[in-house]
Amino acid sequence: MRMIIKYTVALLATVVLLACSAKEYDVVVIGGGVSGTTAGIRSARMGATTLIVEEGPWLGGMLTSAGVSATDGNYRLRGGLWGELRDSLEARYGGAEALKTGWVSNLLFEPSVGAEIFAAMARGEESLTVEFNTRLNGLEQDEKGHWTITLDGPQGTFSVKAKMLIDATELGDVAAMLGVEYDMGMESRHVTGEDVAPDEANGIIQDLTMVMILKDYGKDMTIQCPEGYDPTIFACACDNELCVTPKEANRVWSKSMMMSYGRLPKGKIMINWPIEGNDFYVNMIEMNEQQRAEAVAAAKAHTLKFLYFIQHELGYNTYYLADDEFPTEDLMPLMPYHRESRRIHGEVRFLLQHITNPYDYTLYRTAIGVGDYPVDQHHTRYTGWEALPNLYFHSIPSYGLPMGTLLPQGVDNFIVAEKSISVSNIVNGSTRLQPVVMQIGEAAGIIAATAAMLDIEPREVKVREVQREVLAGGGYLLPLLDLPTTSRHFAALQRIGVTGIMQGKGMTVGWENQTWFYINEPITLAELTRGWNGYDESVAIIESDREVALSDLAAICGEVTESEWEQLGLTDYNPQRTLTRLECAVVIDAKADPFNKLDVNIKGEYIR
Secondary structure, three states: OOOOOOOOHHHHHHHHHHHOOOEEEEEEEEOOOHHHHHHHHHHHHOOOOEEEEOOOOOOOHHHOOOOOOEOOOOOOOOOHHHHHHHHHHHHHHOOHHHHOOOOOOOOEOOHHHHHHHHHHHHHOOOOEEEEOOOEEEEEEEOOOOOEEEEEEEOOEEEEEEEEEEEEOOOOOHHHHHOOOOEEOOEOOHHHHOOOOOOOOOEOOOOOEEOOEEEEEOOOOOOOOOOOOOOHHHOOOOOOOOOOOOOOOHHHOOOHHHHHHHOEOHHHOEEEOOOOOOOEEOOOOOOOOHHHHHHHHHHHHHHHHHHHHHHHHHOOOOOEEEOOOOOOOOOOOOOOOEOOOOOEEOEOOOEOHHHHHOHHHOOHHHHEEEEEOOOEOOOOOOOOOHHHOOOOOOEOOOOEEEEHHHHOEOOOOOEEEOOOOOOEOHHHHHHHOOHHHHHHHHHHHHHHHHHHHHHOOOHHHOOHHHHHHHHHHOOOOOOOEOOOOOOOOOHHHHHHHHHHOOOOOEEEEEOOEEEEEOOOOOOOEHHHHHHHHHHHOOOOOOOOOOOEOEHHHHHHHHOOOOHHHHHHOOOOOOOOOOEOOHHHHHHHHHHHOOHHHHOOEOOOOOEOO
């Protein structure tokens, strides 16, 4: 389906004139947030000429421009560009321990430093161009599906052309412009089958936050009492004499705990406090530009009232907005922290049951990134929040994110990233977190670059081809914790994992969500042949608890000589001894090559 955006006569004439000299790109990314940045970098690394269009002066979105410079989740799943970011931060601050300055995260940094790192990463890619302070004006798609994109930048209106377009905006604005169907708010459990979803659908989204970065000036910096200030709004942000009836009685912590929550390197403090703090409810997704500006102003006013509460009621009067973080006159972040967006109708819809019972479905075979954070939703600033599902850190296993969530229905040569992918409201409570969104961007860049270079539709890009590229970039397909990306056998374990021949086990340990392959344990003939039967139905299931030896693999993989064994990086060659799960996986990967021999479609079904 070709989507044509209609213009006024005057605008259309302008587009035609501009298009005559429009620069051509393989891939254009609208939005330089977390996923837009990684999409652009990854696309360019594959050799595709790529443009990132960013409304502000920084790359990095919620990690930088919104000031949420404390990452959530994936701490033990260090791979791809997420791993590169961490490497750069550790090099900048002096190691991993130097980033553990607050208790909300194991990785905290100054937003301005994150922006510098993302900018440096982008500058290092010859095929990547970034247009800062530039806004999307209009789109037109020709009969070949190629795009003419009109932009308004510092030097005026101009036009570019692209084979592939990626929506990496914070609120899914490009998808909406193109008429892609989407959901917003909470779906009914009767539609999604998720038992923790509400009985009836609603349009309620998560609270957003206008974050603030504070520093200690060593003198009284108390601001003038803001108009409409009411201390009762923040009274139970922490334990203090004003707190009488807290909304969440089990989360009334001391003021020192509140202030150390988001402590950054160099003593700065990130205030992104969800407990009766600067969270703010407004649904600005479908507002026009003027309405959005008014909503942001209201969120800023709310945050300034919270600042006055911290200074005046809690006694931190020497703390004020840092004057060396954001390039803004009011010292506030460049944008709010949006936790929720439109969620497109994609080729695949990722639901809670796909996470909790992955092997009851086939979508895990299409995984292109991983997440391990609980479902975390912020709603206490919404009037009537008490009646909503309680999804404060709802436990789930860690998971692999399906490729089809990035592919919208109905529009060709178009990919959606950031928080607008095709997931349920419940699942968005985990996939919205920064490390996952970085991987979403990487996958979007890989899909777009591959489609552009092969001159095919993104939905025609082979799943296994995208997965190969993710692995080549040191990324994860499944969240198997047994081996780091630096291990020789990491890719083999990942490849076997997404075939389902051997499966991991997800669990919750404390509040941490984990998946293990159990590489040092044996595997029974029953488990192995059952998994292999799911891959190749001609393989008979052997209902035996006998543990697998190398000789048992000969019927499927062929004989393995001692020389071959050693070439695989394995030791203690003995065809009769029990194999570990890792040894079994490595041999199957090398000798039978199931990952490459059978591709899967976007639903995870084998293409035989």
